[in-house]
Amino acid sequence: MNHDAIQLRTVTRHYGTGDSTVTALDQVSLAFPRGTFTAVMGPSGSGKSTLLQCAAGLDRPTSGTVTLGGTDLTRLSETRLTLLRRERIGFVFQAFNLLPSLTAEQNVALPLRLAGRRPAKARVRAVLEQVGLAGRARHRPTELSGGQQQRVALARALITRPEVLFGDEPTGALDSGTSRQVLSLLRGMVDGEGQTIIIVTHDPMAASYADRVVFLVDGRVNGELTGASADDIAARMTKLEAVPC
Numbered sequence: 001m002n003h004d005a006i007q008l009r010t011v012t013r014h015y016g017t018g019d020s021t022v023t024a025l026d027q028v029s030l031a032f033p034r035g036t037f038t039a040v041m042g043p044s045g046s047g048k049s050t051l052l053q054c055a056a057g058l059d060r061p062t063s064g065t066v067t068l069g070g071t072d073l074t075r076l077s078e079t080r081l082t083l084l085r086r087e088r089i090g091f092v093f094q095a096f097n098l099l100p101s102l103t104a105e106q107n108v109a110l111p112l113r114l115a116g117r118r119p120a121k122a123r124v125r126a127v128l129e130q131v132g133l134a135g136r137a138r139h140r141p142t143e144l145s146g147g148q149q150q151r152v153a154l155a156r157a158l159i160t161r162p163e164v165l166f167g168d169e170p171t172g173a174l175d176s177g178t179s180r181q182v183l184s185l186l187r188g189m190v191d192g193e194g195q196t197i198i199i200v201t202h203d204p205m206a207a208s209y210a211d212r213v214v215f216l217v218d219g220r221v222n223g224e225l226t227g228a229s230a231d232d233i234a235a236r237m238t239k240l241e242a243v244p245c
């Protein structure tokens with residue numbers, strides 16, 4: 001079995017046409033091994049969101065291929081891609097995106113309901129327990145702190161046991177203490193259960209929880225750091241941002 005959860009091969013993504021074409025990703029080839037935690041960093045406009053969206057099947061590359069565990073996402077119909085996202089991919093966002101009228105456990109159960117499956121109570125409780133929120137199952141989002149809301153969002157993303165968990169600035173709306181709690185939880189999922197995680201972040205502290213940090217500049221991979229400290233990552237970012245356009 002391929003040991004990569006996701007592979008991008010010469011992925012290019014253009015936006016627009018003619019003179020106004022923007023190349024958001026330029027022939028990016030990257031592999032994300034199973035059971036590893038990767039952070040993607042780079043200056044604003046370097047293509048981080050586009051990379052995440054293409055890797056997660058939320059956007060389609062203009063050319064190149066994205067493979068998830070042997071399935072080429074670029075060849076799937078919209079319907080198949082939607083099903084694949086629902087069943088095999090988890091996503092957490094900066095803004096949590098919980099439904100305010102639903103309790104924590106109802107939010108967590110939602111992906112299974114959307115897939116037409118009856119959510120097993122024990123499974124919902126188990127994921128809430130996993131994120132340390134077993135005691136908050138009946139609370140609504142407004143009755144929870146930001147960190148707790150993000151942990152509910154994490155439980156919701158994990159309920160389907162996704163092959164890859166993506167995070168777009170997952171700690172962007174949290175203070176540093178709360179960010180650390182969420183990041184420790186992510187780290188624990190990788191170390192304890194072999195979860196594959198890919199996040200985009202601006203925060204060197206957040207990126208230091210990853211095994212590997214991939215740097216993007218102008219839609220291209222500009223290098224990577226493995227097992228780096230927050231200080232090393234911050235120094236690298238400062239250097240990248242100083243590069244003249």
Ligand code: ADP
Nearest residue numbers: 015022023024043044045046047048049050051
């Ligand atoms: P980052 O996440 O690193 O800030 P993005 O992936 O959002 O970068 O954007 C990369 C480049 O693509 C930028 O120049 C951005 O303006 C452009 N871009 C992103 N999305 C669109 C879009 N929907 N239409 C046109 N240009 C876009």
